[in-house]
Amino acid sequence: xxxxxxxxxxxxxxxxxxxxxxxxxxxxxxxxxxxxxxxxxxxxxxxxxxxxxxxxxxxxxxxxxxxxxxxxxxxxxxxxxxxxxxxxxxxxxxxxxxxxxxxxxxxxxxxxxxxxxxxxxxxxxxxxxxxxxxxxxxxxxxxxxxxxxxxxxxxxxxxxxxxxxxxxxxxxxxxxxxxxxxxxxxxxxxxxxxxxxxxxxxxxxxxxxxxxxxxxxxxxxxxxxxxxxx
Amino acid sequence: xxxxxxxxxxxxxxxxxxxxxxxxxxxxxxxxxxxxxxxxxxxxxxxxxxxxxxxxxxxxxxxxxxxxxxxxxxxxxxxxxxxxxxxxxxxxxxxxxxxxxxxxxxxxxxxxxxxxxxxxxxxxxxxxxxxxxxxxxxxxxxxxxxxxxxxxxxxxxxxxxxxxxxxxxxxxxxxxxxxxxxxxxxxxxxxxxxxxxxxxxxxxxxxxxxxxxxxxxxxxxxxxxxxxxxxxxxxxxxxxxxxxxxxxxxxxxxxxxxxxxxxxxxxxxxxxxxxxxxxxxxxxxxxxxxxxxxxxxxxxxxxxxxxxxxxxxxxxxxxxxxxxxxxxxxxxxxxx
Numbered sequence: 315x316x317x318x319x320x321x322x323x324x325x326x327x328x329x330x331x332x333x334x335x336x337x338x339x340x341x342x343x344x345x346x347x348x349x350x351x352x353x354x355x356x357x358x359x360x361x362x363x364x365x366x367x368x369x370x371x372x373x374x375x376x377x378x379x380x381x382x383x384x385x386x387x388x389x390x391x392x393x394x395x396x397x398x399x400x401x402x403x404x405x406x407x408x409x410x411x412x413x414x415x416x417x418x419x420x421x422x423x424x425x426x427x428x429x430x431x432x433x434x435x436x437x438x439x440x441x442x443x444x445x446x447x448x449x450x451x452x453x454x455x456x457x458x459x460x461x462x463x464x465x466x467x468x469x470x471x472x473x474x475x476x477x478x479x480x481x482x483x484x485x486x487x488x489x490x491x492x493x494x495x496x497x498x499x500x501x502x503x504x505x506x507x508x509x510x511x512x513x514x515x516x517x518x519x520x521x522x523x524x525x526x527x528x529x530x531x532x533x534x535x536x537x538x539x540x541x542x543x544x
Numbered sequence: 545x546x547x548x549x550x551x552x553x554x555x556x557x558x559x560x561x562x563x564x565x566x567x568x569x570x571x572x573x574x575x576x577x578x579x580x581x582x583x584x585x586x587x588x589x590x591x592x593x594x595x596x597x598x599x600x601x602x603x604x605x606x607x608x609x610x611x612x613x614x615x616x617x618x619x620x621x622x623x624x625x626x627x628x629x630x631x632x633x634x635x636x637x638x639x640x641x642x643x644x645x646x647x648x649x650x651x652x653x654x655x656x657x658x659x660x661x662x663x664x665x666x667x668x669x670x671x672x673x674x675x676x677x678x679x680x681x682x683x684x685x686x687x688x689x690x691x692x693x694x695x696x697x698x699x700x701x702x703x704x705x706x707x708x709x710x711x712x713x714x715x716x717x718x719x720x721x722x723x724x725x726x727x728x729x730x731x732x733x734x735x736x737x738x739x740x741x742x743x744x745x746x747x748x749x750x751x752x753x754x755x756x757x758x759x760x761x762x763x764x765x766x767x768x769x770x771x772x773x774x775x776x777x778x779x780x781x782x783x784x785x786x787x788x789x790x791x792x793x794x795x796x797x798x799x800x801x802x803x804x805x806x807x808x809x810x811x812x813x814x815x816x817x818x819x820x821x822x823x824x825x826x827x828x829x830x831x832x833x834x835x836x837x838x839x840x841x842x843x844x845x846x847x848x849x850x851x852x853x854x855x856x857x858x859x860x861x862x863x864x865x866x867x868x869x870x871x872x873x874x875x876x877x878x879x880x
Contacts, residue, residue, distance in 0.1 A: 342680060346677075349673070365657065365658055365659045366659055366662070366719075369662035372669075373662065376669075376670060377670060377672075378669070381673070381676070381698075381699055382699070384673075384676055384695075385696075388688070389692075446658050446719075447658065447659070448659065448719055491847070491848075493848075493851075
């Protein structure tokens with residue numbers, strides 16, 4: 315009873331927030347509703363007994379992907395008046411496309427039915443009582459389908475390298491820091507061991523170092539004139 | 545009585561009692577961590593620290609809390625009101641709900657779930673939302689810059705934290721936190737996995753936005769970063785959330801590397817002390833290191849922070865993960 319109630323609660327919130335993703339005016343609100351939708355999907359996974367998938371959904375989609383979405387969407391500078399400008403003109407085309415999609419959906423859903431094994435397969439993610447969720451997924455991914463898994467990994471790697479190659483620009487005049495050289499340099503900056511409790515004056519360490527004698531500088535400075543001398 | 549305890553209401557009552565028994569000490573620890581930080585920092589800087597309110601300043605946290613409550617809550621005029629209020633609540637709530645799976649002693653976790661470590665990882669990765677939402681909803685340049693920095697920083701360091709966790713899990717063979725601690729009965733994991741312990745601790749500093757990685761709030765350039773516009777109780781929630789997160793990350797480090805509730809040696813004087821005391825002592829030690837680091841190191845520059853995360857920690861933890869897997873496999877030490 316409680317499980318069924320929880321299922322309907324989470325499912326209702328999931329659908330409502332999915333609708334809000336599309337209808338919300340503010341894109342930041344859209345992303346936040348998307349996150350809410352992810353959460354409810356994770357809760358549905360939990361109810362189905364797939365706790366590993368639920369946690370991975372939260373970690374990957376909410377913890378990483380949606381953060382980047384939000385990151386980008388927050389920096390958009392959107393003029394809402396201009397967004398609504400062409401509504402009248404494009405409404406008929408949008409309505410026609412929407413109508414066609416709706417018709418297709420009706421056709422697809424109309425011919426849809428449960429398979430004869432649906433009842434056994436439904437909500438039974440674990441192959442046995444002694445095998446945990448993570449183990450079951452691991453067996454399928456890394457044992458049964460290991461080559462396909464590796465192949466899809468390679469495809470993703472190629473996509474990642476492609477994205478980096480396409481977007482990376484070598485800009486002129488960029489300064490790079492050589493950390494190793496900086497750490498090992500001596501002379502201008504050096505670490506000194508100071509006994510705690512002693513003042514730096516008693517140890518003879520003074521920072522900044524004593525200024526150079528200023529006598530020869532006077533002839534140079536006459537042209538510039540420092541403020542506040544009057 | 546047994547019949548009542550087995551009924552749904554009885555289970556609910558037990559869970560509420562357990563939650564209070566865990567969260568009240570955690571909240572008191574948070575309050576005293578603020579005092580401990582000021583005291584330790586003062587000692588390291590040859591000062592006295594708070595010593596006026598109560599003996600040794602022991603009532604200082606309560607004085608601070610009262611002062612915070614008395615202040616006026618100010619919402620900036622251009623702010624998104626709902627999100628502005630939601631952000632600190634979210635941050636504090638996340639720091640609290642993570643404690644549900646922490647095994648304080650053998651069998652003392654409120655929810656001893658199968659995927660406990662993933663739950664903790666998920667909750668800690670959500671903390672960034674509190675920061676981003678606060679920065680955006682404040683409608684202020686400084687807050688927004690702080691939020692952007694924080695988003696980049698927390699996402700970068702999560703990757704290496706993930707690899708460190710996977711390495712530990714390889715040695716345990718289970719995602720359950722109680723199993724992780726039980727696997728360390730003979731040797732704590734910080735001995736065989738010492739480099740990962742260091743990486744995890746440094747990443748925990750970055751994940752909790754603590755010095756030397758406190759760029760999101762860098763007061764010298766961003767005033768106070770993402771919570772510039774907050775005042776009163778909403779500011780206090782950010783403050784408490786940050787300290788609760790520090791305790792949480794210390795607890796996670798203790799569970800993964802310092803043997804959780806296990807005493808250092810299973811011999812006479814050590815085993816008289818109950819497990820949760822060892823757990824608390826280890827957390828206190830790590831918290832001291834958190835404060836010690838803050839007193840010692842200057843703040844990182846932003847590009848250095850990114851370099852450390854992506855170019856040093858990520859490749860290193862990946863190599864160490866492969867190495868650990870290879871050693872476990874070749875030596876036949878893989879857990880069943």
